[in-house]
Amino acid sequence: DAKTTQPNSMESNEEEPVHLPCNHSTISGTDYIHWYRQLPSQGPEYVIHGLTSNVNNRMASLAIAEDRKSSTLILHRATLRDAAVYYCILKYTGNQFYFGTGTSLTVIP
Amino acid sequence: DTAVSQTPKYLVTQMGNDKSIKCEQNLGHDTMYWYKQDSKKFLKIMFSYNNKELIINETVPNRFSPKSPDKAHLNLHINSLELGDSAVYFCASSQGSGDYGYTFGSGTRLTVV
Numbered sequence: 001d002a003k004t005t006q007p008n009s010m011e012s013n014e015e016e017p018v019h020l021p022c023n024h025s026t027i028s029g030t031d032y033i034h035w036y037r038q039l040p041s042q043g044p045e046y047v048i049h050g051l052t053s054n055v056n057n058r059m060a061s062l063a064i065a066e067d068r069k070s071s072t073l074i075l076h077r078a079t080l081r082d083a084a085v086y087y088c089i090l091k092y093t094g095n096q097f098y099f100g101t102g103t104s105l106t107v108i109p
Numbered sequence: 110d111t112a113v114s115q116t117p118k119y120l121v122t123q124m125g126n127d128k129s130i131k132c133e134q135n136l137g138h139d140t141m142y143w144y145k146q147d148s149k150k151f152l153k154i155m156f157s158y159n160n161k162e163l164i165i166n167e168t169v170p171n172r173f174s175p176k177s178p179d180k181a182h183l184n185l186h187i188n189s190l191e192l193g194d195s196a197v198y199f200c201a202s203s204q205g206s207g208d209y210g211y212t213f214g215s216g217t218r219l220t221v222v
Contacts, residue, residue, distance in 0.1 A: 032208060043113075043199050043213030044152065085150065091207070099144075099152035 003027070004088045009104045012078045020073040020103055022088030027068050032091040035062065035073045037084040038102070044087065047073065083107045112136050113214040115200050121220045122190055130185045130217045132200030140164075140207065141183035143175060144199040146216070152199070158183055190221045 005023040012018040024033065034049040048055055048062045050071075055062040061074040075082055085102040113134045122128050134141065142165075143155040157165035161177045172188045187194060200214040 034210070036211075041216075043201070043215050044211075045213070046210030049208070049210065087152075098154070101149075101151065 003090050003098070004100050006086070006088050006100060006103045008101065009106065011106045011108060012075075013108050014080060015077050018075040018078045018082070018105065020075075020086050020088075020105065021070065022072070023070045024088070024090055025069045027090060033062070033064060033068075033071050034089045034091050035060070036087045036089065036099075037082075038087070039081075039084045044099075047086070049091070078105075078107045080107050080109060111214075112212050113200055113202055115198075115214040115217050117217060118215065119218050119220075121222065124190055124192060124221055126190050127186070127188045128190060128219070129187070130198055130200075130219070132183045132185070132214060134181055134200075134202040134212070136202055136204075136212060138202035138204045138212070139180050140203045140205065141177065141180070142201040142203075142211070143183065143185050144201060144213075146197040146199060148196070156183075156185075187219075190219075192221050195219055195221045 003026050032049050032051050035047040036044040037047050038044045048057050048060050050062045050064055063072045083105055085104050087099050087102040089099055116131050140159045142157045144152050145155055146152045154167055155169050156175045158177045160180050174186045176184045197216045197218050199216045201211040203211045
């Protein structure tokens, strides 16, 4: 049901950029792409979302492919506090989020 | 102030018991949700309420009954608890359909023994 595919895990060195990929080849024209992250023992936290254009906020950037079948979450400078599971989610019309298994990001000091 | 608060944080109970988890949000959001996260960390939506009215009810046993006394509260009551109900339950809220994001609580870890 999640309709997104992400690598199970990734590693990054501290203070370096991180690119977290997500494939959503069956995306429809009205599906928003959302990213959340979940730190250990906490609830998911909203990171960013977009529809067609690239998006930036204080936490991250979201690069969306022209055909919208993939996207990349960019953390510009990874810190130890960014170690978490990152979920790429398609938001369907209505109030339904389906979380996949996400990418577990390890940040190496 | 905690935006979305759930109580209790931990709940250990025996099979067959009835228990409730409470959720409150102080963000002024009009939509609230319950999610279940199983041992494999998969998050699945259970219920969604908008202005106290049920709008999503996924395939959940009818032992689970949500109650929304007002739009700031969404409680989850579980009857006749089973071992398979052990999981972390997250409450969340959003304004409208959540296009600008959901805010999640910190979770309630339910263990049925």
